[in-house]
Amino acid sequence: MDYPLLNHQMPPRIQAVWRKSLFTTIGSFLFVEVILFLLATRLGEWSMLVWLSFAAGIVITLMIGVVLYLLIPYRYAFHRYEITEEDVALQKGYFFRTTTYVPLNRIQHIETNQGPFLRREQLMELVIHTAATAHKLSGLDTVQAQALREQLIALVKVAKEDV
Missing domain, CATH: 1.10.287 (Helix Hairpins)
Incomplete structure (x- = not known):
């Protein structure tokens, strides 16, 4: 398969x-x-x-x-993500591949992090927090990470209103 x-x-x-x-x-x-x-x-x-x-x-x-x-x-070839109107999908792994789906209505808050190596490359890490754990999406362009954060916040508001 x-x-x-x-x-x-x-x-x-x-x-x-x-x-x-x-x-x-x-x-x-x-x-x-x-x-x-x-x-x-x-x-x-x-x-x-x-x-x-x-x-x-x-x-x-x-x-x-x-x-x-x-x-x-x-690792780079299989480190991917996708955002739908229902969830955020995070994919990683080259030998043991995993795809994690985080439902939007389970997201509590979203952080952006930027260490020295990411800052030098003008990249940022997006951390999506749920009640159980934190999911990291590392390596986004700084502008893209900010826009993605705003997009996710808007989608989370809509998802929580529907519940």
Whole structure:
């Protein structure tokens, strides 16, 4: 069975944000591993087990980083959304694809977030809150995110009036 893709895709600039975030995460893990190694050697632990665990940690971290970096184009291809008059559909995943439908009458409030990586690429994240959870739509153009937020607020008002 072919999995249907939703209509709207994020701007390609979101891939740069994902790369920067990945480099920051991998760099943080490598930094912690080096600190732990230096602490172990400073305390007099020069055993082969310390060296092997350090090398294994570095290799595993770098392998995971390379795999996640290579999967960014696939992640981008399946990171989509769609807004109808009844719900908001959010789609993600390249191996395990999920589509989440958020009914408009269940939306409590909508936030916009913009961290340093998103700000540099002039992108924004839309966070749709329901009673149970928050659904994130990351990587929208700043102007598009504001317009989408206003559109959703208007649709939510209409949906709640109908109930």
